[in-house]
Amino acid sequence: MGNCVIKAKNIKKTFERADVKTEVVRGIDLEIAEGEFVAIVGESGSGKSTLLYLLSGSDKTSEGVVELFGKNLEEASDDELARMRRQMFSFVYQYDNLVSNLTAYENIVLPLMLDKKNLKDEEERISELIDYLNIKNCVDKFPKELSGGEQQRVALARALAIEPSLIFLDEPTGSLDTTMGKQVMELLKDINEKRNVALVMVTHSKAHAAYASRILEMADGKIAG
Numbered sequence: 584m585g586n587c588v589i590k591a592k593n594i595k596k597t598f599e600r601a602d603v604k605t606e607v608v609r610g611i612d613l614e615i616a617e618g619e620f621v622a623i624v625g626e627s628g629s630g631k632s633t634l635l636y637l638l639s640g641s642d643k644t645s646e647g648v649v650e651l652f653g654k655n656l657e658e659a660s661d662d663e664l665a666r667m668r669r670q671m672f673s674f675v676y677q678y679d680n681l682v683s684n685l686t687a688y689e690n691i692v693l694p695l696m697l698d699k700k701n702l703k704d705e706e707e708r709i710s711e712l713i714d715y716l717n718i719k720n721c722v723d724k725f726p727k728e729l730s731g732g733e734q735q736r737v738a739l740a741r742a743l744a745i746e747p748s749l750i751f752l753d754e755p756t757g758s759l760d761t762t763m764g765k766q767v768m769e770l771l772k773d774i775n776e777k778r779n780v781a782l783v784m785v786t787h788s789k790a791h792a793a794y795a796s797r798i799l800e801m802a803d804g805k806i807a808g
């Protein structure tokens with residue numbers, strides 16, 4: 584295996600409320616290589632989203648270690664994690680990825696602005712990205728004026744704007760019909776193959792998981808197969 588973008592060692596997550604403890608992630612070892620496309624499937628409640636949050640540093644493990652780009656997340660400061668999020672990896676959710684009072688274009692360049700990039704220098708690349716995702720007609724519209732598929736393509740443009748090495752996706756096609764879902768999956772496959780971006784995608788769809796090069800099945804907080 585080439586260099587790893589993610590290494591997780593025996594990670595666990597327990598939620599505690601009052602005197603009730605729920606073990607949601609129950610000891611997972613995982614290595615994901617540069618440029619890999621991994622799908623995570625499993626029943627509702629099996630811990631898929633929780634795992635994604637742990638791997639991306641959005642939530643802390645109760646036990647075990649996650650290394651993201653070689654950095655132990657336990658030892659990473661908030662600033663370091665925020666910098667990684669601005670420059671190295673993106674996150675795409677099932678829906679509501681976009682800021683509602685910004686246009687699609689403003690949404691796409693938002694991560695660059697947060698990273699204090701000069702937008703003039705990035706204009707050509709962003710315009711190429713907009714062509715690539717076929718959303719030229721969307722750029723001046725607000726999210727609520729876009730279809731679900733258009734919104735997800737804008738969300739992908741935003742995810743790609745920072746030229747990440749890795750994108751986490753939590754059911755990116757979950758709110759789309761079959762045709763739009765397929766379109767987004769074809770794009771993801773292309774993004775993975777042509778741009779060598781590693782993808783870690785949670786999905787309910789067996790057909791969509793088949794686009795990945797590796798499928799992990801989660802059951803009861805563990806990876807089954």
Ligand SMILES: Nc1ncnc2c1ncn2[C@@H]1O[C@H](COP(=O)(O)OP(=O)(O)OP(=O)(O)O)[C@@H](O)[C@H]1O
Nearest residue numbers: 598599605607625626627628629630631632633634
């Ligand atoms: N913050 C929390 N506090 C307490 N329990 C939680 C919390 N977050 C998740 N859980 C519980 O952990 C379990 C796994 O949740 P998770 O969202 O990871 O499942 P999932 O596999 O993503 O499900 P779905 O396919 O429905 O999205 C669920 O039983 C859920 O109720």
Ligand SMILES: [Mg+2]
Nearest residue numbers: 631632633753
């Ligand atoms: Mg989930």
